[in-house]
Amino acid sequence: MTRSGPEPRPGSDPINREGLRDRYWERVPLRNLTAREWEALCDGCGKCCLNKLEDADTGEVAFTRVACRLLDGESCRCAQYPIRRQFVPDCVVLTPSTLPKVAYWLPTTCAYRLLHEGKRLYDWHPLISGDSETVHAEGQSVRGWTVPEFEVPEEEWEDHIVEDL
Numbered sequence: 001m002t003r004s005g006p007e008p009r010p011g012s013d014p015i016n017r018e019g020l021r022d023r024y025w026e027r028v029p030l031r032n033l034t035a036r037e038w039e040a041l042c043d044g045c046g047k048c049c050l051n052k053l054e055d056a057d058t059g060e061v062a063f064t065r066v067a068c069r070l071l072d073g074e075s076c077r078c079a080q081y082p083i084r085r086q087f088v089p090d091c092v093v094l095t096p097s098t099l100p101k102v103a104y105w106l107p108t109t110c111a112y113r114l115l116h117e118g119k120r121l122y123d124w125h126p127l128i129s130g131d132s133e134t135v136h137a138e139g140q141s142v143r144g145w146t147v148p149e150f151e152v153p154e155e156e157w158e159d160h161i162v163e164d165l
């Protein structure tokens with residue numbers, strides 16, 4: 001996962017989406033968002049915590065169902081978010097500055113990628129639905145179908161490629 005914010009609380013939305021500017025994501029440039037508005041763009045899908053394979057020649061990115069060792073496959077959240085980089089030093093911190101460089105490997109449903117590409121958020125996004133569970137109910141998260149990376153050697157990741165993320 002590539003956001004920064006409060007420590008996740010099991011069984012609840014870790015992101016406080018109350019009191020934000022009305023439909024700010026449709027009218028305020030990303031670089032002008034407050035920190036809370038930026039955090040609230042994350043839909044909690046967990047897809048960016050899946051390990052990916054990138055073709056060195058074409059740059060094409062393929063997602064696998066093999067998840068980062070710190071991803072909780074049910075909550076779709078990082079189990080050690082505040083100190084995650086002690087365990088996963090290459091975990092990317094997503095900011096308005098880093099987004100243009102990494103957007104190509106984010107899932108196509110990711111709110112940060114969608115807005116970077118000038119697209120609209122989906123109706124199941126918690127900011128629109130008002131419910132952090134809709135991303136899971138619509139089958140848009142990784143809940144229940146990942147395998148931890150310590151169970152799958154890297155040379156076998158190719159056998160776990162998933163489409164349409």
Ligand code: SF4
Nearest residue numbers: 001049068071078091
């Ligand atoms: S350390 Fe792993 S699980 Fe945690 S945010 Fe980074 S990629 Fe996701």
Ligand code: SF4
Nearest residue numbers: 042043045046048110
């Ligand atoms: S893919 Fe995007 S929306 Fe989904 S958890 Fe990662 S940063 Fe959040």
